[in-house]
Amino acid sequence: MLSYRASSQYFFEVALSATLYLGLFYLNQFITVPLEDAKGVNWIFLPAGIRIFLTLIFDYSGAVGLVIASLLINYIGFYELDLISTLGIALICGVAPLLGRHFVIHNLKIQPDLSNISVKHLLMIIIAYSLLSSGLHQIWFVSRGLDSGSWNHFIAMFCGDVAGSILFVAVIKYGIDLVKGRLGRNNLIE
Numbered sequence: 001m002l003s004y005r006a007s008s009q010y011f012f013e014v015a016l017s018a019t020l021y022l023g024l025f026y027l028n029q030f031i032t033v034p035l036e037d038a039k040g041v042n043w044i045f046l047p048a049g050i051r052i053f054l055t056l057i058f059d060y061s062g063a064v065g066l067v068i069a070s071l072l073i074n075y076i077g078f079y080e081l082d083l084i085s086t087l088g089i090a091l092i093c094g095v096a097p098l099l100g101r102h103f104v105i106h107n108l109k110i111q112p113d114l115s116n117i118s119v120k121h122l123l124m125i126i127i128a129y130s131l132l133s134s135g136l137h138q139i140w141f142v143s144r145g146l147d148s149g150s151w152n153h154f155i156a157m158f159c160g161d162v163a164g165s166i167l168f169v170a171v172i173k174y175g176i177d178l179v180k181g182r183l184g185r186n187n188l189i190e
Contacts, residue, residue: 014062018068027046028044032045039148043160045164048129048130051096054066059101062098074086074089089137092133096137097129101125103128130165134158135154
C-alpha cells in the first residue's frame with residue numbers, strides 16, 4: 001500500500017499535470033485558432049510538448065492528469081460529443097505520450113530518470129509521440145464517424161504535434177538558459 005507521502009505526491013503530480021495541460025490547451029486555442037484545420041486538429045499544437053514532458057517526468061501520474069484534463073476540456077464544451085467518443089479522446093490524450101515514453105526508454109536505452117537523454121533522443125521522442133498521438137486520434141475519429149477523422153487531418157495533426165513540441169522544447173530550453181545566465185551558473189540545479 002502506498003504511504004501517505006507517496007500518495008499525496010501522486011495526487012499532486014496528477015493535479016499539476018491536469019492544470020498545466022488545461023492552461024496550455026486553452027492558451028493554444030486562443031493563439032492558434034486561425035491555424036485550426038478541423039475541430040481538435042491544429043497545425044501548431046503547443047500542448048503536445050507538455051504532454052511529452054509530463055509523461056517523461058511523471059510517467060503514469062502525468063498520463064492520468066492528461067486524461068482528467070482532456071475529460072474536463074470536453075466536458076466544458078470543446079467537443080460536443082457522446083460520452084464514449086469523449087472517453088476515447090481522453091484516453092488517447094494520456095496513453096499516446098505514455099506509450100511514446102515507454103517505447104523510447106526501452107528501445108533507445110534512455111534511463112528512466114532521463115539522465116542520459118540527448119537532443120537527438122528528444123527529437124525521436126517527439127516523432128514517436130506525434131505518430132502515436134495523431135494515428136490513434138485519427139483512427140478513433142474515423143471509427144466514431146467524427147468530421148476530424150481523415151488522412152489530411154492526420155498529416156495536419158502530426159505536423160501540429162511536431163511543431164508544437166519543438167516550440168515548447170525551445171521555449172523551455174531558452175527559459176532554462178535565461179535563468180542560468182541570470183544566476184551566473186553553468187547548471188540550473190547545483
